[in-house]
Amino acid sequence: MEIPGSKSVTARALFLAAAARGTTVLRGPLVSDDSEGFAEGLITLGYQVERGPDAWTITGRPEGPAVNEADVYCRDGATTARFLPALAAAGHGLFRFDASAQMRRRPLGPLTRALRDLGVDLTHQEEEGHHPLTVRAAGIKGGQVTLDAGLSSQFLTALLLLAPLTEEGLRITVTDLVSVPYVEITLVMMRRFGVETVREGDTFVVPPGGYRATDYPVEPDASTASYFLAAAALTGRRVTVPGLGAGSLQGDLRFAEVLRSMGAEVTLTRDSVTVTGADGGRLRGLTVNMRDISDTVPTLAAIAPFADGPVRIEDVYNTRIKECDRLDACAENLRALGVPVATGRDWIEIRPARPAAARIACRGDHRIAMSFSVTGLRTPGITLDDPGCVKKTFPGFHEALAALRTAWETE
Numbered sequence: 001m002e003i004p005g006s007k008s009v010t011a012r013a014l015f016l017a018a019a020a021r022g023t024t025v026l027r028g029p030l031v032s033d034d035s036e037g038f039a040e041g042l043i044t045l046g047y048q049v050e051r052g053p054d055a056w057t058i059t060g061r062p063e064g065p066a067v068n069e070a071d072v073y074c075r076d077g078a079t080t081a082r083f084l085p086a087l088a089a090a091g092h093g094l095f096r097f098d099a100s101a102q103m104r105r106r107p108l109g110p111l112t113r114a115l116r117d118l119g120v121d122l123t124h125q126e127e128e129g130h131h132p133l134t135v136r137a138a139g140i141k142g143g144q145v146t147l148d149a150g151l152s153s154q155f156l157t158a159l160l161l162l163a164p165l166t167e168e169g170l171r172i173t174v175t176d177l178v179s180v181p182y183v184e185i186t187l188v189m190m191r192r193f194g195v196e197t198v199r200e201g202d203t204f205v206v207p208p209g210g211y212r213a214t215d216y217p218v219e220p221d222a223s224t225a226s227y228f229l230a231a232a233a234l235t236g237r238r239v240t241v242p243g244l245g246a247g248s249l250q251g252d253l254r255f256a257e258v259l260r261s262m263g264a265e266v267t268l269t270r271d272s273v274t275v276t277g278a279d280g281g282r283l284r285g286l287t288v289n290m291r292d293i294s295d296t297v298p299t300l301a302a303i304a305p306f307a308d309g310p311v312r313i314e315d316v317y318n319t320r321i322k323e324c325d326r327l328d329a330c331a332e333n334l335r336a337l338g339v340p341v342a343t344g345r346d347w348i349e350i351r352p353a354r355p356a357a358a359r360i361a362c363r364g365d366h367r368i369a370m371s372f373s374v375t376g377l378r379t380p381g382i383t384l385d386d387p388g389c390v391k392k393t394f395p396g397f398h399e400a401l402a403a404l405r406t407a408w409e410t411e
Ligand SMILES: O=C(O)C1=C[C@@H](OP(=O)(O)O)[C@@H](O)[C@H](O)C1
Pocket: 007, 008, 009, 011, 079, 151, 152, 153, 154, 157, 178, 179, 182, 294, 295, 318
């Protein structure tokens, strides 16, 4: 089962390539609304990004954006909306950023406060701590800064990526942090582009000096893989994802371990993962902390009713501030399917049930659409009110799931 490139890796590679000395070739990038929005944001800032069918070529500009004024629309992508203002801030010019209605609601304040603390002239146009915003960029000296990344690790990633572009580098002290594996992706990729970060407890020390271009292959997206791995577990079938194995950068591959705890067989090689569902798609209930892998919460919630006991997912408050309030959206849709469910501030508990057909309210969220499509493998008659919202990360999702189904039926 071929899975498209990682959204997180593609976004970071685009930032790093744009900031680097030299020309970077990005092989197998994700082609979706999020990554195209990121690439087009760079193009609006005057960077050269050539998008071929299998590879994107980016000409780096260590000195920053090539234009001295630009309006950048970040669409619905938080990586774009949080990383690009940091990139622009290290350059020179007047840069305005805006985003979709949902992205305008999602928080930005801890990042913009840190940028201001570093001397960046940044104004929020409407609501403090939210898009739209204006950056009057004049380079950044660097130094010490404190950051609360308890709502999103993307604030920390934005500062880490920015750090080598400042005159003196950054010492970033973090007071709280979610989604830790995404920070690991950032650090490993910065290293591939020539920058080594030193960690001293809660402080990340990044030297100045900028990045070096490289040839970068993008691994498949582990969050996207979760739907197909869950599909195997739910139907007692087998799915292998090549290119995603023990060497993967992505924490979301740990979702396979959750499936293993529920009774599926999981085989991880250096560069592939295989999930084989138990007979009849039997699944065990469990309690699991998903703070590190919260993009896969809807995937688990959508297969949870089929488990033989309650499935309780804990420590995932920040899933409420993603493309929608995901705990609420999962609960609402599970109830529509006739499944008993309870939620609290940062948890959801789903009880065993036999889901009945219903129309899923996607709330414009790709992960709600993709997750409940998997439920549809065992519950006939599930429909989506907005199937097209999968374009954020996987425009070909429905075709891929249908092809998998057909392959299983003809086995
Ligand atoms: O840095 C990244 O690429 C991401 C970090 C995570 O966000 P949070 O840190 O906000 O949880 C994740 O949910 C998002 O899809 C991608």
